[in-house]
Amino acid sequence: DAGVIQSPRHEVTEMGQEVTLRCKPISGHDYLFWYRQTMMRGLELLIYFNNNVPIDDSGMPEDRFSAKMPNASFSTLKIQPSEPRDSAVYFCASILAGGPDEQFFGPGTRLTVL
Amino acid sequence: AQSVTQLGSHVSVSEGALVLLRCNYSSSVPPYLFWYVQYPNQGLQLLLKYTSAATLVKGINGFEAEFKKSETSFHLTKPSAHMSDAAEYFCAVSEAGTASKLTFGTGTRLQVTL
Numbered sequence: 001d002a003g004v005i006q007s008p009r010h011e012v013t014e015m016g017q018e019v020t021l022r023c024k025p026i027s028g029h030d031y032l033f034w035y036r037q038t039m040m041r042g043l044e045l046l047i048y049f050n051n052n053v054p055i056d057d058s059g060m061p062e063d064r065f066s067a068k069m070p071n072a073s074f075s076t077l078k079i080q081p082s083e084p085r086d087s088a089v090y091f092c093a094s095i096l097a098g099g100p101d102e103q104f105f106g107p108g109t110r111l112t113v114l
Numbered sequence: 115a116q117s118v119t120q121l122g123s124h125v126s127v128s129e130g131a132l133v134l135l136r137c138n139y140s141s142s143v144p145p146y147l148f149w150y151v152q153y154p155n156q157g158l159q160l161l162l163k164y165t166s167a168a169t170l171v172k173g174i175n176g177f178e179a180e181f182k183k184s185e186t187s188f189h190l191t192k193p194s195a196h197m198s199d200a201a202e203y204f205c206a207v208s209e210a211g212t213a214s215k216l217t218f219g220t221g222t223r224l225q226v227t228l
Contacts, residue, residue: 004157033216042218042219042220042221043204043218043221045215045216045217048215056215091157091158093157093158101146101163101165101208102148102160102163103158103160103216105150105157105158105159106157107155107156107157108155108156108157
């Protein structure tokens with residue numbers, strides 16, 4: 001299996017622009033998670049989905065952030081408009097319910113907002 | 115609510131020395147506990163997990179951890195450090211029976227010196 005795939009790996013944008021991060025979970029996994037990692041706040045869970053349905057979005061920082069999962073093999077995290085404080089590494093992870101209790105992480109997208 | 119506390123944001127050991135990374139957890143329900151490792155510019159990889167079976171858990175790369183309920187601890191150890199162990203290590207907790215929502219500690223950066 002190819003593992004969790006994220007794109008792009010690096011994104012540099014200017015303040016005010018829209019940013020879309022993409023994630024393809026491991027085939028057959030039914031939970032998908034979006035995390036943000038910064039030096040100041042560490043790893044934060046932003047939102048997670050079960051069977052494409054958002055279950056908990058309490059970690060989404062504000063209305064500028066939105067996430068969708070239109071099907072079992074694709075999810076997006078969108079920031080509009082972006083701000084410099086959104087600069088971070090964004091990780092996607094997936095897990096199979098009833099499986100080995102391990103979240104599999106993608107390589108991350110490093111976002112820099114100038 | 116669940117939380118983990120990792121004591122020491124940076125730990126430095128000599129090659130061949132014992133590695134001890136500390137993790138204490140707080141949970142109102144029986145926990146599942148995890149240690150993840152993050153190498154530079156990569157996602158998180160599972161080292162080992164405790165899921166209410168044996169209290170001494172062995173993981174990859176020679177690491178192990180012991181669940182001590184009386185001390186609410188899940189410290190990570192390795193008898194002999196190798197240069198390739200230099201990375202950031204994260205302890206995480208979830209409710210027993212599900213890894214669907216992990217709460218991560220702030221991480222410990224392990225440095226291995228000659």
